[in-house]
Amino acid sequence: MADDMQTSTAPGRGFARVLRSPGTLRLVGSLFVLETGSAMTTVGLPLLVMQRYGLGLEVGFTLAARFLPNILLGALAGQVVDRHDPRRVATLAALGSGLAAALFPLTTAMWQIQLLALAIGVGYMFGFPATMALRPQVIPEGSELEGNGLIVTAERVPKLLGPAVAGPIAAVAGVNWLFTAEAMTALAAAALLLRLPRAAGAGAGEADRDGAVPDGARGDAAGAQQVPAAVRRRLAGWVRAVAAGARDLVRMVSGDGRLSSLTITAFTYMVALGLGRTFLAAYSLHAFTHVPGMLGYLLAAMGLGGALGGMAAAAFRSWNQGWVYILGNVLEGVCWIALIATHDWYAALALLLAAGVFESVASVVYFAEVQKRLPAGLQGRYYATLVPLSDVFLVAGTIAGGVLVDRAGISCGAVLVGLAMALPVLVLVTRLVPERPVPEAVRETPVAESTPA
Known part of the structure; x- marks a missing residue:
């Protein structure tokens, strides 16, 4: 980079080069449809709660449940993205969020709605960093500005399009169909992600990096008594890994x-x-x-x-x-x-x-x-x-x-x-x-x- 944050107009750069990159277009398309479905749920979720249970603190708690996983455990998601293929992580996150959205109409109690909202938050917690980690893999070198411009646009437009589409759907077909729409967009997003190339070396040595199963938890009768201790060791290992990752990031x-x-x-x-x-x-x-x-x-x-x-x-x-x-x-x-x-x-x-x-x-x-x-x-x-x-x-x-x-x-x-x-x-x-x-x-x-x- 000749002048750090100052870029040059080198030949071959521009939107034309990015638009010729199938990987970039698939990543942008996946983000676009996924965000569109999420925007429709943002409209549908408070409507569903108010229609069934009226106004009150429940609306706020339900909407807050979507942010809770990311606030408390977001750093943990970075460890997962680092240790596994981000394409796989992003795909599973999209499918999980879509499944949770599809189950909203089937709920019969407020706690079930809040649990599903929490699940969607978990999907976002893993899906966003995994999507960001895929950018260097698909955006051509030298076209970072144009590629990220498309990504930002794909993230912004659904905030306009999603609510605009959600209104007629809710009026004509009912609120429940908004969640079906998100489930369908999640499937489409996952299909686009699956067509991205696998990153070189992604997932290699995942078992080694994740660590071996503790001896006291191998499934024999005596080891069953040591399961709580093994869980504590495992959680302590995760905490140390998260802390180490945060220190590395701060240093960088x-x-x-x-x-x-x-x-x-x-x-x-x-x-x-x-x-x-x-x-x-x-x-x-x-x-x-x-x-x-x-x-x-x-x-x-x-x-x-x-x-x-x-x-x-x-x-x-x-x-x-x-x-x-x-x-x-x-x-x-x-x-x-x-x-x-x-x-x-x-x-x-x-x-x-x-x-x-x-x-x-x-x-x-x-x-x-x-x-x-x-x-x-x-x-x-x-x-x-x-x-x-x-x-x-x-x-x-x-x-x-x-x-x-x-x-x-x-x-x-x-x-x-x-x-x-x-x-x-x-x-x-x-x-x-x-x-x-x-x-x-x-x-x-x-x-x-x-x-x-």
């Missing part, structure tokens, strides 16, 4: 100032996003009482902007990618702050459309830079560690937003959202706009040295 990130800055700003952005969710709800209710459902329109405008931004990121290939990342975050923050200056619905929609574009462009740069700067063998573990921590920051921002917006007012809430997006990247500007290449030690660290035994 801290060894590259640019990568560590990208990671830090990913966390601070989630705080801003949590603040923004609370602010938007209050903003839509106070500023647009004459426009029913304005919150949905505002979120849809952001979703549309996100889809457009994912495709537009490649237009800035010749720019220093550090500046693109910084400007994306700063300009998005400006859009949020500007909301307090308008009470026109069309101006608010336009601002959030622009905010979605800037957010998506910055996300593409982030994903592309992480892909280039981390060894392929650590991609899954990185995202498995990042995502649950990000969820914690998102929850913290949402809780803080409820207090801050209530006490400081809506206008101050918009300013807080904008500052939370813009200030961290401005503080880290000298690390995000590097002048030196990626350190060889970071770029070429062997996977074996970073994988706990």
Whole structure:
């Protein structure tokens, strides 16, 4: 890499090259259909609970169950992705989530619904890092920006398309068919993943890395008494492996100032996003009482902007990618702050459309830079560690937003959202706009040295 985060316009790069890669298209297609089905369940699940049990805390608990596995056990998923073929992990996660969704209409008690929601959360916990780990395998080298642009678009568009499709399905066929639709999309996603090539060396020595069965748990009568001790040893081994993996990941990130800055700003952005969710709800209710459902329109405008931004990121290939990342975050923050200056619905929609574009462009740069700067063998573990921590920051921002917006007012809430997006990247500007290449030690660290035994 000649100039670290600054890319060049070398021949052969561009969307044409990515579109000629069957593996990239299958991965993008799998993510698209899977996210579309998930978006429909996001609409159907609260409707199912409210229709059967009415409003109350159950709705919140049920929706929260989908995030719980990732927050508590996300780092464990990274170990699984590292030790096994990520294609297999992603396929099984998709099929498991689809099966859980298909069972929702058959439930007869609230605890069953919550258990299935938990199962879908487990599927996401394994599926996301496995999908991220597949990117270096299918995206052609030198086309990281375009490939990740397609992936971000495939993740953003369903947030618009899924709810739009879910409405007519629920109205015509009933809520239960939304879960059938997710089951079908999960099958389609798994079929596309199965057609991806198997990674070289994936799954090799899985039994050795997983460890032998303890002597006291081999199935004989005497060994049965030692099963609890064997389970404790096994769990302790997992804890040590998770801790070792986290230490390895921290060492890899801290060894590259640019990568560590990208990671830090990913966390601070989630705080801003949590603040923004609370602010938007209050903003839509106070500023647009004459426009029913304005919150949905505002979120849809952001979703549309996100889809457009994912495709537009490649237009800035010749720019220093550090500046693109910084400007994306700063300009998005400006859009949020500007909301307090308008009470026109069309101006608010336009601002959030622009905010979605800037957010998506910055996300593409982030994903592309992480892909280039981390060894392929650590991609899954990185995202498995990042995502649950990000969820914690998102929850913290949402809780803080409820207090801050209530006490400081809506206008101050918009300013807080904008500052939370813009200030961290401005503080880290000298690390995000590097002048030196990626350190060889970071770029070429062997996977074996970073994988706990």
